[in-house]
Amino acid sequence: MTAQVATTGFRGKLTPDAPLAKLVWFKSGGAADWLFEPADADDLRDFLARLDGGLPIMALGLGSNLIIRDGGVPGVVIRLGKPFSKVKNRGDNVLECGGGASGILVSSTARDAGIAGLEFLRGIPGTVGGFVRMNGGAYGREVADVLIDCDVVLSDGTCRRLSAAELGYSYRHSNLPDGAVVISARFQGHPGDVAEIGAEMDRIAQARETSQPLRSKTGGSTFKNPAGHKAWALVDAAGCRGLTMGGAQVSEKHTNFLINTGTATSADIEGLGEEVRRRVSQSQGVDLEWEIKRVGRP
CATH class of the missing domain: 3.30.43.10 (Uridine Diphospho-n-acetylenolpyruvylglucosamine Reductase, domain 2)
Incomplete structure (x- = not known):
């Protein structure tokens, strides 16, 4: 009900x-x-x-x-x-970004303003609110490297401004309270050449297109990289490339991606991920942690 x-x-x-x-x-x-x-x-x-x-x-x-x-x-x-998707140049190489702004919009605005250091956001498939919460990262950089602070509305309706230090960032994790909604954030870059910034963004876009199943129904990187390992390599070594469960499949193109081939239920997708975790643990003694967030009722 x-x-x-x-x-x-x-x-x-x-x-x-x-x-x-x-x-x-x-x-x-x-x-x-x-x-x-x-x-x-x-x-x-x-x-x-x-x-x-x-x-x-x-x-x-x-x-x-x-x-x-x-x-x-x-x-x-x-x-x-x-209403939450605007990105503004505040001067001093600072961008103020709405919680609903995409990583592509943030990085493109930075490029046009000659602000370097935010190119990696081009490679994060999400919005500011999401990648601030999970300390999103790509290509050797993460949000903790560039975030100044963010404005959040808590579940009781109160609003707070939290610094990057207060978020207690670690790998793909923050201490943002459950139920808090990130409505804006400020990112610090540094002066750069527009052409060089654009070239780096193009490189990131091409690298993603070449290596990831972006044209499939997918969810991005499935598992966190364990210390000293690459998740995709562990999954591949466990023989899981192309493994299926119902309508879900481990991507042939990049084994740290699960895809919906067209008929998958969420139970298929999550169940396949758990089977991959089981096989990696059994064959290599490494316990993979989910990077994809799983929410709701089974």
Whole structure:
């Protein structure tokens, strides 16, 4: 049964029993009890304050690096749209970015302003809110290297500004509280040549296109790289390249990617990932940790 939420008194769009499969890269999974798309930051604060912490809250960006389980997501899913997707040059090689802005938009804006050091964001398939939360990274850099601070709305509707130090970053992890929604962040770059920045972004884009199954229904890197190892190499050595379960498959192109061949349920995808973990542990004695976030009811 969908939890009760007041349906008036705000300006954003509130949808009950909202299908989420179309909003995530894997194109699988169930519905959210409620999906809220706020009109702006004040609207989000007011909405969450009225909930008074009574329901689970989950932010949803581009839907990469995410498995929505087939039973759907309890509580409220917050999706930040156009009002949160702006990127502004604040001077001194600082960009202020909305929580819904994509990594491509952030890096492109930096390039056009002659700000170097943010090119790696071109290689992160997600939005600012997501990669600030998980300390997203690519090509030798991560968000912890460039984040100054971020503004978050907590599940009770209060707003806080948190410095990078307060987030306690480690590999693909932060101490951001559950239910907190990142609505903006500030990134520090340094002066650079526009042509050189563009060339580096092109190199990153080409490297991704060449090595990753970007044109498939996938979820990005499935497992974290264990210390001293590459996850893809461990998966390959365990004989899992091309392994299938239902409609899910370990990518032939890059073995740290799972793909939906067209008919996969989220249970297929998660089950295949667990089978890969089992085989890697059994054959090589390494316990892989999920990098993809798995949420919702089985």
